[in-house]
Amino acid sequence: MPEKKTLSRARADKRAGKAPSTQAGEFVKEEIDHVRAGKHGVKSAKQAVAIGLSKARRAGVDLKPPKKGATSESTRKKAQKDREVGQTPAAARKSASKETTAKRSRTTTAVLKHEGKKSASRGALSAQAKSAAAKRPAASRSAAAKKAAATKGAAGRKAAAKKAAHTRAARAHH
Numbered sequence: 001m002p003e004k005k006t007l008s009r010a011r012a013d014k015r016a017g018k019a020p021s022t023q024a025g026e027f028v029k030e031e032i033d034h035v036r037a038g039k040h041g042v043k044s045a046k047q048a049v050a051i052g053l054s055k056a057r058r059a060g061v062d063l064k065p066p067k068k069g070a071t072s073e074s075t076r077k078k079a080q081k082d083r084e085v086g087q088t089p090a091a092a093r094k095s096a097s098k099e100t101t102a103k104r105s106r107t108t109t110a111v112l113k114h115e116g117k118k119s120a121s122r123g124a125l126s127a128q129a130k131s132a133a134a135k136r137p138a139a140s141r142s143a144a145a146k147k148a149a150a151t152k153g154a155a156g157r158k159a160a161a162k163k164a165a166h167t168r169a170a171r172a173h174h
Contacts, residue, residue, distance in 0.1 A: 013026065024053055024057075027056035045124045053079070
């Protein structure tokens with residue numbers, strides 16, 4: 001179950017007109033924080049992202065499953081199922097879907113506990129983000145950046161410009 005603050009942040013993103021992937025980012029961040037706090041480990045940064053996206057879909061973020069051929073069929077099916085769970089109202093969900101058994105839940109947590117914590121390091125996440133971005137065409141990255149700028153709002157743009165200027169100044173001194 002995601003934390004309350006994660007859910008409220010994701011809802012705020014939705015109200016601000018941010019993309020579903022941005023809303024889902026809150027859940028991914030929560031997962032990374034869990035690994036860093038030692039609640040459990042992950043095999044790779046990719047796994048932490050996958051767990052976060054799964055939680056996001058189940059919490060109602062309207063995130064589409066990956067395209068055919070992008071991942072394995074089983075992963076696509078899981079994403080589809082997660083999305084369906086998230087899109088059905090809570091009342092209907094109780095009767096329709098089967099809850100994960102306590103034993104399975106415990107086993108999953110136990111397995112994750114044996115994994116390492118290094119995968120949530122700054123370097124590992126940076127490498128994951130770079131490799132994921134490299135797979136996307138330039139036009140798609142550019143469109144995402146344009147939407148990000150458009151949905152930032154005046155105060156957000158001002159803060160980003162200030163930060164960029166500060167970074168440029170700091171790099172100029174080196």
